[in-house]
Amino acid sequence: MNKVITGMDRSKSYRVYLAVTTTMAEDARLIHGTSPTATAALGRVLTAAGLMGLMMKGNDAKLTVQFKGDGGAGEILATSNAKGDVKGYISNPMIDPPLKPNGKMDVGAALGIGMVVVIKDLGLKEPYIGKIDLVSGEIADDLTAYFFISEQQSSAVALGEIIETDGSVRAVGGMIVQMLPDAKEEAVEALEELLDRMPPVSTLIDETCGASAGMTEKAVMKALMDKAFNGMPDEFKVEALELRDIGWKCDCSAERLEQVVISLGKKELARIIEEDGEAELVCQFCRSRYHFDREHLERLLLEAARKK
Numbered sequence: 001m002n003k004v005i006t007g008m009d010r011s012k013s014y015r016v017y018l019a020v021t022t023t024m025a026e027d028a029r030l031i032h033g034t035s036p037t038a039t040a041a042l043g044r045v046l047t048a049a050g051l052m053g054l055m056m057k058g059n060d061a062k063l064t065v066q067f068k069g070d071g072g073a074g075e076i077l078a079t080s081n082a083k084g085d086v087k088g089y090i091s092n093p094m095i096d097p098p099l100k101p102n103g104k105m106d107v108g109a110a111l112g113i114g115m116v117v118v119i120k121d122l123g124l125k126e127p128y129i130g131k132i133d134l135v136s137g138e139i140a141d142d143l144t145a146y147f148f149i150s151e152q153q154s155s156a157v158a159l160g161e162i163i164e165t166d167g168s169v170r171a172v173g174g175m176i177v178q179m180l181p182d183a184k185e186e187a188v189e190a191l192e193e194l195l196d197r198m199p200p201v202s203t204l205i206d207e208t209c210g211a212s213a214g215m216t217e218k219a220v221m222k223a224l225m226d227k228a229f230n231g232m233p234d235e236f237k238v239e240a241l242e243l244r245d246i247g248w249k250c251d252c253s254a255e256r257l258e259q260v261v262i263s264l265g266k267k268e269l270a271r272i273i274e275e276d277g278e279a280e281l282v283c284q285f286c287r288s289r290y291h292f293d294r295e296h297l298e299r300l301l302l303e304a305a306r307k308k
Contacts, residue, residue, distance in 0.1 A: 002247040005221035013187035025172035035096040044139040047174040053080030071112025085249035108137030160202030171206040250286035
């Protein structure tokens with residue numbers, strides 16, 4: 001299941017973006033052949049990037065989220081847009097550090113010390129770029145800090161997953177809660193108390209989706225939101241607004257890769273043609289392979305010469 005439900009409380013003190021991204025995370029696992037820890041790390045970043053993309057205005061808006069540390073994972077990067085299309089990769093898909101003492105996967109250790117960078121391309125002259133040092137490497141904590149430090153937005157980010165013993169994805173999802181400008185103090189206090197006692201988002205997803213036989217996706221997502229915010233005072237209860245699509249989609253193509261080849265320049269292209277007679281490029285997001293034979297490369301060399 002890949003869905004996002006948005007909502008706002010009755011007092012208009014806070015808004016909610018709640019996602020189930022189990023299918024997207026499993027798609028990414030199969031494409032990149034990730035270890036359980038890498039599956040968890042990549043699934044969290046994909047989910048967060050997807051939610052943040054849907055928060056932007058304008059169909060042409062694009063977003064990139066990059067986590068880069070000195071741990072074995074290297075770089076985890078995801079891109080998304082306002083339509084809910086998401087893609088991403090992890091530099092070391094086989095990273096598998098020891099479990100934490102509580103038995104949970106140690107995504108923080110996989111990332112280590114580093115930075116999170118968020119790039120928002122809203123179609124303006126220059127993109128917005130925000131960056132902060134990693135707080136813990138646990139993704140959700142780092143993005144909570146990012147929103148507060150870089151965007152001056154009080155937010156709570158929750159991300160989580162349940163991975164089966166065979167490495168497949170059982171449940172993945174996330175939630176971003178953001179306070180609105182005229183938030184009531186009582187709503188802030190009630191929300192803080194609720195978030196402190198709320199079960200992990202992955203548990204909520206697993207329980208709700210596991211009991212969803214015969215329900216529509218809209219009904220499942222509404223039930224998930226009601227379950228997550230159960231116990232809020234009536235005046236601050238969340239009311240569902242919109243159901244959105246989210247999911248894996250790579251927009252690579254032969255035409256896009258041709259431009260990459262042309263960008264190598266005449267000298268390098270001529271060298272490849274002379275020494276190898278062919279070239280193969282692999283999309284780092286979806287692992288699709290694009291083969292260019294000698295004739296194709298010679299056509300691209302002529303185009304590169306014309307552009308010069």
